[in-house]
Amino acid sequence: MKILIRNIKALLQTDPDNRPLVAGKEMSKLPLLEDAYLYVEDGVIRGFGEMAAFADSEFVKLSSHGDVHEIDATGRMVMPAFCDSHTHIVYDGSREIEYIDKIRGLSYEEIARRGGGILNSARRMQDASELQLVEQALERLEEVRALGTGAVEIKSGYGLTTESELKMLRVIRKLKELSPLTIRSTFLGAHAVPAEYKKRQGDYVDLIIEEMIPRVAGEGLADYIDVFCDRGFFTVEETDRILMAAMKHGLKPKLHANELDYSGGIQVGVKYDALSVDHLEFTGDEEIRALKDSNTMPTLLPGAAFFLEMVWPPARKMIDSGLPVAMASDYNPGSSPSGNMQFVMSLGSIKMKMLPEEVIHAVTLNGAYAMGVQDELGSIAPGKKANLIITKRIPTYAFLPYAYGSNKVEQVIINGKI
């Protein structure tokens, strides 16, 4: 299928240099082309340019015969679809009941102690069939796709037994087959300590290392490994052991870190060359130094900070220190029941004082990097996958984070299909 989009008001984040990520001051610059066209063939972006130059381009001929779908984007912008690099969308049912406990004043940790939280989802996970889980997750993927998301990382971590974790990862594998979205899977056996291991957390870590990781890696079920390295969850030493074992099995880390405290999670992530460290509410000078010369993408999840009423991660300080920043939804039933990346942009901007240009980079190219798909997604460049958003009529791109309650997405193209 060929697609020719004409009269694009602005083509956002065209990246002729094919950078893998955007950091520091560069984040406030948004390469764009006004009054543009874009040509897609076989699911791939073939080229783009100014409308005035279209008549002299090679695309006139290419788009003049065969099955070409033409889109007039007058007044509309075109940008890369969102890359949501941190989600937990495989789960059974929602958790509004605990939510009411939360409104009544119980903390996240108190709810967890009462057997709510992750362990609640884990209980339901054991009972749910793969088919049920696939169906529910597909609905969630379809909802976020319509809101502009083109790539999603999905974690296990509501299993917490070997069989149940493998079940979750098989569900994610099934989603990769069934969904048009680009999906990456992450094994998160170290999401929480199951009740039966309460006083012997080390044994659970052993189970992860000796049984889960070998089986997950052996079956090729995960692209990455994650550990919730934070106060009340897994220690730096435990994380270190798990990541060492994972490394031997070729699993690169993406960590939950520094959500609840200065946990050392960022540093241990950098030590193992993590693709990303995520959450980062507690990030100080030392953590920023650790990230500075690393390959690790600091990934902020403002939806969780919003929903749990945490402090905001210091996005401004990170960017001003020269770091890159990605943002993801953390879509999950307990701490962030939303996968709306448009709202994530609004939170980044309204609450974390990121400029519109910065939030756009954070949810596209930097998000792509944080899930290892920056070579194929995240910017508008010839040869990249045609995962694109066509916006509604909007006055400027600043309108994207500004109009926080609106759906600004009119059409989403995934793999060159509308």
Next chain:
Amino acid sequence: MKILIRNIKALLQTDPDNRPLVAGKEMSKLPLLEDAYLYVEDGVIRGFGEMAAFADSEFVKLSSHGDVHEIDATGRMVMPAFCDSHTHIVYDGSREIEYIDKIRGLSYEEIARRGGGILNSARRMQDASELQLVEQALERLEEVRALGTGAVEIKSGYGLTTESELKMLRVIRKLKELSPLTIRSTFLGAHAVPAEYKKRQGDYVDLIIEEMIPRVAGEGLADYIDVFCDRGFFTVEETDRILMAAMKHGLKPKLHANELDYSGGIQVGVKYDALSVDHLEFTGDEEIRALKDSNTMPTLLPGAAFFLEMVWPPARKMIDSGLPVAMASDYNPGSSPSGNMQFVMSLGSIKMKMLPEEVIHAVTLNGAYAMGVQDELGSIAPGKKANLIITKRIPTYAFLPYAYGSNKVEQVIINGKI
């Protein structure tokens, strides 16, 4: 047109007692009917009941002939459409430029001092044609309708000259004709002091009293009057003078009050039997006492508090003191560029700790009261207008505020039309 909705999972806020509002502890009780039907004819709710009793009801016969539109609402809930009792949706263009100043750290008041804020909208208002304004406002109304809003109050206040204020009110009159939504108009000449009156604010108040109010009332252009009674805007004494003049012309007040300080706005509102006092970030014991035996609806605008990063109004304390609470969107280009009442519910719940039942009352019946339409809207009762929301498949009504980034509305019925 007749509509029969069958198999409704839960019919929310059916109010057989036809209360004008819900206050205090009553707000945490949500009268509902499970597994229900609802019958609409000529734009009006005729009746409802349990599905099991449908076969024996009078509606079997009524719905058995003629043009009956049947809706199967299996898995879905039906509730009253939202009544958004405080908006400023007549304006020309948006204000993302100032928004960027705001992200860069300028305060609302600093932006106002630089000639931004309300005065920016006022300049553009003078240049815009009625037709342009009507078209833009209709688009906004259509957007909020699709998100579940069935009634909207709209204010003037970006005119700030007699002619420009009258133009805005004529635009609202036109919207009443053109839009299917129930609309109420409010004259807000006292929204800000125009630049040319900077050192002689009293003269502007005189202009409002001597020229604007008589003409607005004479042409029957406004249902209500509003004054921004707060620090840096209009004083209690000025508000008192304006409301006295308005009373003589039969205009009931709905005030902007206590957003920026303990301004006395609440008390002067109660003194003039205001229909509502709105914002209320600064509400203490004295203000709650003033409201306690009044007919005035405390109306919270959490979208503005979210966007401007104000303190949250003490909703919990108000309700626990026995007061009713309404919530509205404050949809406007400067301080709350969203009319999404579903997100207002989420903010009420996540940020102000209102229970799901309380937020539902706040955006339906109490919102209807705050704009004087409680006799015809805001609950599900025979004889009321059929302005209804049919939700998507949701597990419980707590899901409405909980899933903060999702559109939970599948279908909206306005005046008995789909």
